[in-house]
Amino acid sequence: MSSMVLYFHIFFNISTSANILTNFLGSTFLLTIVGGFISDTYLSRLHTCLIFGFLEITGLLMITIQANSKKSQTEVCNVSRCVEGGDAVVFYTSLCILALGCGGVKGSIAALGADQFDRNDPDGGTAVASYFNYYQFSTSIGSLVGVTAVVWIALNKGWQWAFFTGLVTAFIGFATLALGKPFYLLQPLATSPIVRISQVIITAIRTRNTNLPENCNELYEIDDKEREASREYIAHTKQFRFLDKAAVLRVVTSTQPQRACTVTQVEEVKILVRMLPIIASTIIMNTCLAQLQTFSVIQGHHMEPHLGTWKIPTPSITVIPLIFMVILLPLYEFFFIPFARDITGHPNGVTQLQRVGIGLFLSIISMGIAGLVEVKRRDQALKNPLEPISVFWLSFQYGVFGVADMFAMVGLMEFFYKEAPSGMRSLATSFALLSLSFGNFLSTVFVNIVNAISEKATANKRGWLQGGDLNHNKLDYFYWFLAILSALNFANYLYWASWYKYRSYVKESDDNLYR
Numbered sequence: 001m002s003s004m005v006l007y008f009h010i011f012f013n014i015s016t017s018a019n020i021l022t023n024f025l026g027s028t029f030l031l032t033i034v035g036g037f038i039s040d041t042y043l044s045r046l047h048t049c050l051i052f053g054f055l056e057i058t059g060l061l062m063i064t065i066q067a068n069s070k071k072s073q074t075e076v077c078n079v080s081r082c083v084e085g086g087d088a089v090v091f092y093t094s095l096c097i098l099a100l101g102c103g104g105v106k107g108s109i110a111a112l113g114a115d116q117f118d119r120n121d122p123d124g125g126t127a128v129a130s131y132f133n134y135y136q137f138s139t140s141i142g143s144l145v146g147v148t149a150v151v152w153i154a155l156n157k158g159w160q161w162a163f164f165t166g167l168v169t170a171f172i173g174f175a176t177l178a179l180g181k182p183f184y185l186l187q188p189l190a191t192s193p194i195v196r197i198s199q200v201i202i203t204a205i206r207t208r209n210t211n212l213p214e215n216c217n218e219l220y221e222i223d224d225k226e227r228e229a230s231r232e233y234i235a236h237t238k239q240f241r242f243l244d245k246a247a248v249l250r251v252v253t254s255t256q257p258q259r260a261c262t263v264t265q266v267e268e269v270k271i272l273v274r275m276l277p278i279i280a281s282t283i284i285m286n287t288c289l290a291q292l293q294t295f296s297v298i299q300g301h302h303m304e305p306h307l308g309t310w311k312i313p314t315p316s317i318t319v320i321p322l323i324f325m326v327i328l329l330p331l332y333e334f335f336f337i338p339f340a341r342d343i344t345g346h347p348n349g350v351t352q353l354q355r356v357g358i359g360l361f362l363s364i365i366s367m368g369i370a371g372l373v374e375v376k377r378r379d380q381a382l383k384n385p386l387e388p389i390s391v392f393w394l395s396f397q398y399g400v401f402g403v404a405d406m407f408a409m410v411g412l413m414e415f416f417y418k419e420a421p422s423g424m425r426s427l428a429t430s431f432a433l434l435s436l437s438f439g440n441f442l443s444t445v446f447v448n449i450v451n452a453i454s455e456k457a458t459a460n461k462r463g464w465l466q467g468g469d470l471n472h473n474k475l476d477y478f479y480w481f482l483a484i485l486s487a488l489n490f491a492n493y494l495y496w497a498s499w500y501k502y503r504s505y506v507k508e509s510d511d512n513l514y515r
Helices: 005-010 014-030 031-043 046-067 085-114 122-156 159-179 195-205 241-247 261-281 283-293 295-301 314-344 352-383 391-419 422-457 477-497
Strands: none
Touching: 005 295, 014 085, 014 195, 014 283, 014 295, 014 352, 014 422, 031 046, 031 085, 031 195, 031 422, 046 085, 046 159, 046 477, 085 391, 085 422, 122 159, 122 314, 122 391, 195 241, 195 261, 195 422, 241 261, 241 295, 241 477, 261 283, 261 352, 261 391, 261 422, 261 477, 283 295, 283 314, 283 352, 283 422, 283 477, 295 314, 295 352, 295 391, 295 477, 352 391, 352 477, 391 422, 422 477
């Protein structure tokens, strides 16, 4: 996806192209909520993947057709926008359909895979953690092929053939998923999470003057025979006691029975509330990731692309963190986890939140390195434009962030899946991608704010990131701004991670799965 910033540069200038890409990625990850919600409530996760997979293929087909019509256009755009009329309609429509399709698939496919393991079995619980490592490994392999082979096709054969390659591979994946239908374990559908959450909040507000019983066992709960197949019992916790008022039995009138939400229903809301600070604390890291997918790619365009006799295409620069992830994920699975398990006694070596914290810390280092590398690149470019520094210098910031992403993203997906109520696992797993969405949108906001403020504050009245010539911009200032912000965010994360209480698991019924 990051290589698309150069394709967008045919239609927009540098700053707008970066914003278009981050908005597109942000929309894609935001729409994972749609896929997660639908697959938990209305359709199985498999059918959700297939329907949104069809939309993804449709979006790729539209982009391929438009790229083919622009195959003779190689000049980049140096004004705000170079696309008008019908071309603009096709451009934005295809991106919207592609974002919806990709988001829907991403919001349900990870949980579909994790559902194939028995969480009641200790080995199954450990297997879920391994599954998310393998899931990230497989997506890294796919991205690796995308930023090497597909980028080579784009630069040597044309963008239309690059998008066509993506179209063919997406169709193969779609067909493979569909053929596996008879073999998947599918979770039963649940009541809408929105309905259940709303019931708790509204009931708690209505009964805000009700006194809580001293014994939590007096709160309302149903027995296993009355419970939906998709629901598991969740034990009462002492956090957010005001929500417990929704589970206090009360008489509405003398002729109506007592009404209340169950303890399990209340605890589901508590779990989601506890997750919110964790989600918020990872947004800044994903804002940093957005810079490596946009401005760092543009940096590489102004650097010496040769490593010996091998020329690295500019859009392929993002291969560096992917290589780190492809190498380190198996090492993490087979060496780090057993080693850490012997020390900590934890089945997965470290907890999910500890893993995320390591990723957040490394992202600070990555942004600091990015600022230093940009200073070196710009100084050399201004001193001797004919002898730019090697693109290899970008490998430091990309490499560190690749390791950070390996820890944080996999840790987040496992955390949300394991902690989520049984009827909200797709929705909760998409929270990890929701953080990516907000990070990309926040990147756009930061770019616009930084440009607006620096334009007024500088003597030349030009924003840090506004100029068409990167050598006269202040990208290093922006990187350091993000490094400082990431450090503050890391401190904030440490507070919320230490505050968070992991849920206690209760064995689920064997009837909760069907083929």
